[in-house]
Amino acid sequence: MNGQPPMDQNIKPGTFDPGQLDVERIRREFPILHRPLPKGLPLVFLDSAASAQKPHSVIDREREVYENFYANAYRGVYQFGARVDEELEGTRARVQQLIGAEEPDEVIFTSGTTMSINLVATAWGRRFLKTGDEILLNPMEHHANLVPWQRVAGDCGAACRYLPLTADGRLDLSRWDEYFSPRTRMVAVTGMSNVLGTINPIREIAQRAHAGGAVLLLDGAQSIPHSPTNVREWNVDFLAFSGHKIYGPSGVGVLYGRRDLLEAMDPFLGGGHMIDRVTLEGSTWAQPPAKFEAGTLPIAQAIALGTAIDFVQGIGFDAIERHEQLLLRYAHAELSKIRGLRIHGPSPEHKGGIVSFTIQDAHPEDLAQLMDRRGVFVRHGHHCTMPLHEWLGVSATVRASFGIYNTPAEVDSLVSAIQFARQKLRLPE
């Protein structure tokens, strides 16, 4: 992200340098981008932060599982059963490699980031949090990384504390010592804000957390699809992310946990596969990852997640970051010219490809709905970050977020859709 050459604020699509990434070739991989909307409008999809579209390799992969070797996992010796096990272990190994984990068995399949964080908050939290302990959070976190901690804190007599943000929407690490106490047991932080786009310095936060004896959970939902992650180098203890945001299927997510922590924790869901022995009197648990994978996995989805990882790594994070940064900078430059428009969050060098904004005298819901009429799909609302919006002083924002398939021309469409909405809402020229 750093070391980027300073950008010409007036850069135009024609002169736009797409870096090493051939965006037209990438777009051809995504069937949905080629379906015209009613009235022949082209689709301008700018909501990848909510959920990304899927390349055909991922779509085909799920189909291939169902058509060629589907069976339940970890249960049968027959050929399809063995094949499914194999493929699932293949995804586990790909995730391990993607995040730099020590072993594949530290990779747990879940239904998504929300489930992964709830798993840790419950199965680690209820086991290890005591009255008076503290959890360090901050106001930019997604509800998925706030509510589970508030609830487990309430159950255990622990307290949530919130590291403040700087005026431009970054974590204010200069105030760390005021908020991190000897009773802080857990620091849970997002890799990238889903509203401000802010990229947090995880390596440094992990170091601070560990120096004080706390455990670090990284909410990687937004950061994983857009930049490299290395849990070992960064010393991340838990990492949660969702398949559907990294161009994989809906219905599957991941929890990474350091082996010793996974072994020490309680299980979360009880059921099949997570047990060692069950009797009518009680039960003992399997080793991780099985211990946390009760019940039938999202089989076809977990296998196709491996394909999504291959797809992303085939492009390479260097090219992805460069491309998305260029889009972001171009969007910042162009949106800044729009009257009454305010971008929330830091300047592009501290951000990933997310631009959240408000326009004076225009309600975000009206803006999003009117932009939809121009085929520009953006999200509005609190984006599951009510405390952040409280902090921003607005009840809702409009968010445009970029993925590997977006183009500078789509930034132009974004701008003209905003102008269209402003005009429909009779805002001054």
Added chain:
Amino acid sequence: MNGQPPMDQNIKPGTFDPGQLDVERIRREFPILHRPLPKGLPLVFLDSAASAQKPHSVIDREREVYENFYANAYRGVYQFGARVDEELEGTRARVQQLIGAEEPDEVIFTSGTTMSINLVATAWGRRFLKTGDEILLNPMEHHANLVPWQRVAGDCGAACRYLPLTADGRLDLSRWDEYFSPRTRMVAVTGMSNVLGTINPIREIAQRAHAGGAVLLLDGAQSIPHSPTNVREWNVDFLAFSGHKIYGPSGVGVLYGRRDLLEAMDPFLGGGHMIDRVTLEGSTWAQPPAKFEAGTLPIAQAIALGTAIDFVQGIGFDAIERHEQLLLRYAHAELSKIRGLRIHGPSPEHKGGIVSFTIQDAHPEDLAQLMDRRGVFVRHGHHCTMPLHEWLGVSATVRASFGIYNTPAEVDSLVSAIQFARQKLRLPE
């Protein structure tokens, strides 16, 4: 299930009456059934109780979502967002109709039966179970309907009690009064045993449970795909089932809960969409179903579950039950002729399409592995029912289970694969 004409024990495929169900037409809907195995062996899939195969309408539906209108759910006003919401509500309505619920908002999407039961055990159990309270279970339950109750009982000081089975593997309701006490708050029971095939009289159990002031949870994982269910007529309070066993995608399941119970319970997972307001001090919850649907749903899978329900209802439970009963009876008749083979569980009139067996001096794992060499896919092991196997006095069984696509000829293949395995294991002729 009752009122079936008595079957000729010597019925042969040629003379087999397929009832109203055109099995060859149904088989054409399942692409996987037409892939030959290595050496050109046809696939004989007899593990639908673990997970069923998918008709192409279901496979195509997931693809259609990804290719035509994919977006995150309940979040965007833009066209795809609205379409996804619509489709999800469409599935909710289909589930409502399938199970006879009062309103679609009593239908909650989960990742599967295991998740659904854990949700109730935790979110209902922790709220309402007190020291000394009792949960009535029985030894035929799947681990998914045992372990969560044992764990919440441990947390709340409640106790699990187990209604005994009759010698042939049915619930012994004559002993109900010994096990159901004034402190029994929950009766959790499977609609159909995943090992014995036993179909339990849910209507009667619900009546007994309610007469004593307890709540009834039905584990419908096995029963839902094979016979009609009506939560209102039967007075079922909670119902859990999985999409993947009813010919739907992996990664999605359902929890039905009576509205007043859902409203009174705590939420389970915390995160996006399940909240009303979140502040740094604490949070309030949304109404059901949102209250229990934290985080991104298995979007494409939940939509395609609706297609699976259409598929099953298009065939009709009358035809399905009749077909599967005929297969079951034929299998019972033919397997009974095999030397040393013992079928565990009651006679066919009390069962769904599941035959679990052991063969004297043959280990189930060897049997399953050898049968695999003949292209016959059956499961072996404890099938996530260790206490039941304890009760049966065997550590493992071989299970053949039938779905709508199985044929009498496949029963013959099952028999000859068993004979092949017996011969390889040098068992006496």
Added chain:
Amino acid sequence: MSLSESMNIEQLIQEFEDLGDWDDQCDYLIDLGRELPKLPDHAKTEEHRVRGCQSNVWLVSEVKAGSPPRLEFIANSDAIIVNGLIAVVTILYSGRTPQEILEIDPRQVFARLGLERHLSSQRRNGLFGMVERIRHLANEAAANSTAK
């Protein structure tokens, strides 16, 4: 007199039919929304907030004495298109007796307007949240007037 006060629901349905296209209908909703009578800020309380809407909606009613009494509704949102939908709802319900209000099948009206095709299920939940509140107020008014 604003657009919505001078119109009845049949005229509105006719207007929507004439417009035909969702884009034009949506523009028209914006016009209706812009002209919606404003609620004073002090009325925008938690008590008057309607549940189930994505944007904030507040709704108050006034009972015009008479026998039977008639109800008037004023509601506001911060979003203009939602205000347009509120105008539709008040055109449908304002100035009617409790009995009349309870007899209306709003689903049928929204269907004739073609709205359900263009509103997300969330939006429709919001609309029905408003309808529910209105029916509740009508029930109350009916009970009060018979109690007297």
Added chain:
Amino acid sequence: MSLSESMNIEQLIQEFEDLGDWDDQCDYLIDLGRELPKLPDHAKTEEHRVRGCQSNVWLVSEVKAGSPPRLEFIANSDAIIVNGLIAVVTILYSGRTPQEILEIDPRQVFARLGLERHLSSQRRNGLFGMVERIRHLANEAAANSTAK
């Protein structure tokens, strides 16, 4: 002397190669399994149970004094094909010194036998569970012999 006692691992690999086909290899595993020396029932204790196997596997070792000492392994499962795999493992490890045992790369051997293509990952976990136990016992034996 049973099949597995009269054979070394290179001969076994040759045999598997000659058989070629998984069906025949599997039949051969059954033969090996049937001839596997039996563990007495009293040795089938929780302490000797190997984790990670689907069926029960018990494994005991015997240290043949000498310098360096050599280890013999006897293991049994209730399933015959697993017993065949146990025979493969004992052919590979029995009668060796701790040093030799620790130097073996079992993955490579199983690959040469073509086993990983035909065993589910669960089965392979079971195999590696056995290997792990054997390496643990070899480490123990090595420590004991230097301690003396």
